[in-house]
Amino acid sequence: MSSVSRVDAHIHFWDPARTPQPWMTEAEAAINRAFGPSDLEPLLVRNGVDSVILVQGANLDSDTDDLLEAARSNPWIGAVTAWLCLEEPARAARRLDELADQPKVRAIRHLIHNEPEHWIMRPAVLESIALLEQRDITLEAPVVFPNHFDDIGELAERFPRLRLVIDHLGKPPTGTPEMARWEQQLRRVAEHPNVLAKVSGLNTTISRSWTSDDFRAGLEVALEAFGPDRLMCGSDWPVALLNGTYDTVWQAHCELAKSVAGEHADALLGGNACRIYQVS
Numbered sequence: 116m117s118s119v120s121r122v123d124a125h126i127h128f129w130d131p132a133r134t135p136q137p138w139m140t141e142a143e144a145a146i147n148r149a150f151g152p153s154d155l156e157p158l159l160v161r162n163g164v165d166s167v168i169l170v171q172g173a174n175l176d177s178d179t180d181d182l183l184e185a186a187r188s189n190p191w192i193g194a195v196t197a198w199l200c201l202e203e204p205a206r207a208a209r210r211l212d213e214l215a216d217q218p219k220v221r222a223i224r225h226l227i228h229n230e231p232e233h234w235i236m237r238p239a240v241l242e243s244i245a246l247l248e249q250r251d252i253t254l255e256a257p258v259v260f261p262n263h264f265d266d267i268g269e270l271a272e273r274f275p276r277l278r279l280v281i282d283h284l285g286k287p288p289t290g291t292p293e294m295a296r297w298e299q300q301l302r303r304v305a306e307h308p309n310v311l312a313k314v315s316g317l318n319t320t321i322s323r324s325w326t327s328d329d330f331r332a333g334l335e336v337a338l339e340a341f342g343p344d345r346l347m348c349g350s351d352w353p354v355a356l357l358n359g360t361y362d363t364v365w366q367a368h369c370e371l372a373k374s375v376a377g378e379h380a381d382a383l384l385g386g387n388a389c390r391i392y393q394v395s
Contacts, residue, residue: 119381122193122388123365125282125315125349126155126167128185134177138229143357150353152189158352158361159191165385166193166394168349170255170282171224174198176210186219193394196222196255199243201235207243211250221392222253222280227263235266244270248277253391258285260293264300271307278309278391283316283351287333290321298336305340311391312341314368314383315349318359325358327367327374334375343379347388348372 129136130149139147159167169182169192179197186192197220200206214220227235234240235256247254256267258281271279281304287297304310314337317330337346348368355364372380388394 120165120385120389120394121163122347122385122392122394123159123164123167123350123352124347124388124392125313125351126169127172127351127353128152128155128169128182129172129178130181134173134175134181136173136178138173138226143354146353146356152185152192155352155361156189156191158365162362162365164365166191166389168194168196168221168347168388168392168394170196171198174200174226176200179214183217183219186217192219193389194221194392195219196224196253198225199223201225201240201243202237204239204242204246208246211246211252215250220252222255223247224255224257224282226257228257228259232262233266235263236269241273244274244277248274251276253278253280255280255282257282260285260288260297260300264304267310268304268307271304271310275309278311279307280347280391281310281312283320284312284314284333284337286316286320288320289317289329289333294332301336302340305337305345310341311345311347311387312337313347313349314371315347316351316354318355318364318367319351319357322358327370330367331371331375334371338376338379343376343382344387346383347391348383 128151171178182195186195267279318325350364352361372383376383
């Protein structure tokens, strides 16, 4: 049994009746209900997961407030990735001052994949991102292939002291001929030392049944591109339930990490997340 903490680096909570999740459509009907700590904790215990990184699901301050409330009541929530109105720098600065009193806030994320192309490169947004670099707060990005990779690379050059985390490995087009182009883009952005990535959400990139072997090639590419110190595994629960269960998804990550990363498996399954998100 490993003595290193197991950290699920990508978890969501929401209650659509209390805080809307505008991105949900009929395709997400199966998860269009409340998911919270009492639903997740038994799954963590069963799978030997010690802590989680809780990630915003809606571009709303109220969504972040709900996550922070959960984090205060559940010590196994190690860190929170909050939302920030990046389009309004003055508002962003005020909100960052408020969030400074919340010890578990470690990162900021906006659902950039629901915005127009190159939204994150708008001048006002860049001004807000500069605040994150100044305050040593990580920027997380739900990159979706084939978009966003170039923007993340440009941000990494513009803000060299800013940590940027690519969610879900940029949603690789698993099992398609487009994997070669995804690999090229991932390798290029990984050349920037301040860019990291989460191995998460891969089971929902395909609609059929799957095994861990379906994602081996993607992890092998990511490990070679980023090295063992810049990758973290996350389940993307409850989104993961659209094509799997918590158990099957987390165990697939464990199998792959041990098989592909070998002696570095503990880093991918918890060590890196503890360091990057300052989980104690």
